[in-house]
Amino acid sequence: MNIVIDISYLISSIFFIFGIKELSSPKTARRGNLYAAIGMLIAIVVTLLDKHVLTYEWIIVGIIIGSGIGTIMALKVKMTGMPQMVGMLNGFGGGASTLVALSEYYKINPNIPINTGVAIVLSLLIGGVTFTGSMIAFAKLQGWITGKVIKYPGQHIINLFLLLFVLAAGTYVVIYPSLVNVTVAITAVSLVLGVLLVLPIGGADMPVAISLLNSYSGLAGSTTGFVLGNSELIIAGALVGASGIILTNIMCKGMNRSLMNVLLGGWSTAGSTGGNTSTTSVKGDVKSVDSEEAAMIFDSASSVIIVPGYGMAVAQAQHAVRDLMNALEKKGIRVRFAIHPVAGRMPGHMNVLLAEANVPYDRLYALEDINDDFNNTDIALIIGANDVVNPAARHDQNSPIYGMPILNVDYAKTVIINKRSLNVGYAGIDNELFFGTNSLMYFGDAKDAITKLTNEIKNL
Amino acid sequence: MDINLLMLIYIFVLAIFVGFELITKVPPTLHTPLMSGSNAISGITIVGALLSAGMQQFTISTILGLVAVIFAMINVVGGFLVTDRMLKMFKKK
DSSP states (O other): OHHHHHHHHHHHHHHHHHHHHGGGSTTTHHHHHHHHHHHHHHHHHHHHHSTTOOOOHHHHHHHHHHHHHHHHHHHHOOGGGHHHHHHHHHHHHHHHHHHHHHHHHHHHTTOOOHHHHHHHHHHHHHHHHHHHHHHHHHHHHHTSSOOSOOOOTTHHHHHHHHHHHHHHHHHHHHHSTTOHHHHHHHHHHHHHHHHHHHTTOOGGGHHHHHHHHHHHHHHHHHHHHHHHTOHHHHHHHHHHHHHHHHHHHHHHHHHTOOHHHHHTTOHHHHIIIIIHHHHHHOOSOOOBOOHHHHHHHHHTOSEEEEEEOHHHHHTTOHHHHHHHHHHHHHTTOEEEEEEOTTSSSSTTHHHHHHHHTTOOGGGEEEHHHHGGGGGGOSEEEEESOOGGGOTHHHHOTTSTTTTOOOOOGGGSSEEEEEESSSOOOTTOOOOGGGGOTTEEEEESOHHHHHHHHHHHHHHO | OOHHHHHHHHHHHHHHHHHHHHHTTSOGGGHHHHHHHHHHHHGGGHHHHHHHHTOSSOOHHHHHHHHHHHHHHIIIIIHHHHHHHHHHHOOOO
């Protein structure tokens, strides 16, 4: 029986690997997700046949409650709420790892081999940080807690102290496993650490935080695998851990910042030293247009690149943007979308919103694939994006965003910027793009403004 | 170091390499479904949770296991369903 179980875990792992492999193209991705789900089903069924599982009533209760909550969450969540959803799911994964490690500790205490002890401590730490960290990320994205960077004196020292405590107490409990209070303290401090680590991170840095927590939830799964001596947990956890690390890296590169810089509470530090000088350096006149004038400019264009940002998500303007695309295409104008890697609140945020609005995914281009095309584009239309189109990143060495890869929208013949006001973006600096000679501000809430523009274009 | 642990470390390291190879091929447009889908996969801790919740005697371990089953199932079911919902929307013209 044991060999059957082990082989089944291997088959399940293979399903996971093929599932992720199929995610390499939108055409096959849905099938890939199904493969992964089948892999999970195999793992669950096989585990239920394990000779260590002796009673089923609590398992059935747990499965019914968990599946019910998961189903409701998955079906109810709006596409604009997807970052929160992903954040929360991360948290439950981490929480489950912590609970399993703790449960295993109580089960085998005090006869805990050193290997298992180390794995338990690591699961408690990583799982605990993932759980509360993700819940804080959720609360921030949901708007329950301010999305601003939170700073307080000594925050890094406190975090370092807590981490050292966990490591020291962890070593102690590995040597003296029967110390239940120490194990509970490790769990509690790890939970507090998760809160303190994510709380300072600002809203626009959430793509990094979410990716990193994604990675942690995988690593927590792996460490739990070491606790139980189960290869499948280790494999699946490692796959997810690698995924999260890759995404974290892409997000950091998209902002030209190190992971440390993001985690330590970020951009405002840079802003306070270099930001003030560059804010005063931006001067000139701002030209604005109304929907009628903007429509006439669009009418004479032959190619348009739309650059969506978090503002589009906030205004839920994706459907209005789709209507605009259709109206323009009807007039024979080529429309493409340029997606900055850190646009929105999580990796791929804009792509999901536009997919929801039925914008075909082959109209969406990544930064490196479209940046050279702005030169021969008539109109760059920016909807609710700011720092990722600020030309200062290319040339102003004093700017806190200097060196960050940006979309070269200012190279287009005309730049039309839809924004509610001239307010600064997340980096807290003025955007010299707004003052450019080929720039036109089109003020208004993204949804209203784009709808009005579309109607004007249709009427021409 | 015992051979069993060494094997597990081998598996861990090799799986990370496989993960890197696979995930670098995922296009940016699918990064959100990748996150939610991989998230669901990390719900594999359900295996450990089931083993904990299914013990003969009812102890503190069973309670922790039960909560772990609930958490992991939210992660698994919610993750796969929401990923499917998203992927359904990705269409080519």
